[in-house]
Amino acid sequence: MNKYLYRVFIGLVVLAGVCVVGGSIAQAATDHQRPRTNTMALPERTNNAWEMNPFHLKDLQGEMHSLEDWKGKVIMMNFWASWCGPCQYEIPEFVHYQQQYGDKGLQLIGIGVDEKRKLANVARSLGMNYPVLVLEPSAAGNLMRKWGNDAGVIPHTVVIDRDGRIKYIHRGQMDEEAFNTYVLPLLK
Incomplete structure (x- = not known):
């Protein structure tokens, strides 16, 4: 048996x-x-950024900022790091978008998940013309999850309309087609 x-x-x-x-x-x-696809046209439930718990991060000059500093603008909040090739590849496009559409209400915000010194080197090298906020890597997981990034993938971009609604989340390198489809209409 x-x-x-x-x-x-x-x-x-x-x-x-x-x-x-x-x-x-x-x-x-x-x-x-x-x-x-690396994109989501809309989150499953549209959250309002102004109703979420605020975050406070220092910029490269040491000044404290909150997302609400840019309330009323179309915000592209981009999580990136100095060691991330796709991040560095998309930054020149973001610099161009900020330059071309800043007067129409676009505000890019880079949230660097890295050491301040390394972020400052990249910002200077690539001529970043928008704020770079420093997020310590040890604290990155919680903040990135809050903004729809459960996997911790960077680059990761969140687009918020003038009323604070999260309109678009992009995981991975953002391209011009995504910008033209999901961001540009919000600026009109």
Whole structure:
């Protein structure tokens, strides 16, 4: 009887292994067919940034800021780091957007998840013309989760309209198409 139970047990283990491998292959095939996206047009529930618990962070000059400092503007809040290649790639576009649309009410805010010195070097090198707030990496998880970034992926951009509603969340490097589709209409 023990030999019989042993054979049944081995058979179940093998069957379970086949199911796991087969399921993984099927999932991979399905994932390959699905279009990949790093964006969410709207959060599942639209939160108002002004009703959320405020955060206070220092900028590169040591001055304390809150998101409410830019109340009434269309805000692009971008989480980034000095070591992040995609972040550094998108920053020149953000500099251009701030320069071109700042007088129409656009306000970019960089939230650097890094050491102040490293962030300042990148800001100077890339000519960042918008505020850079310093977020200590040890505190980044909580603040990023609050703004829809459960995975801790950077870059991560949150777009807030003039009334404080979160209109768009972009995970990963933001491109011109996303800006034209989700940000530009808010400036009109």
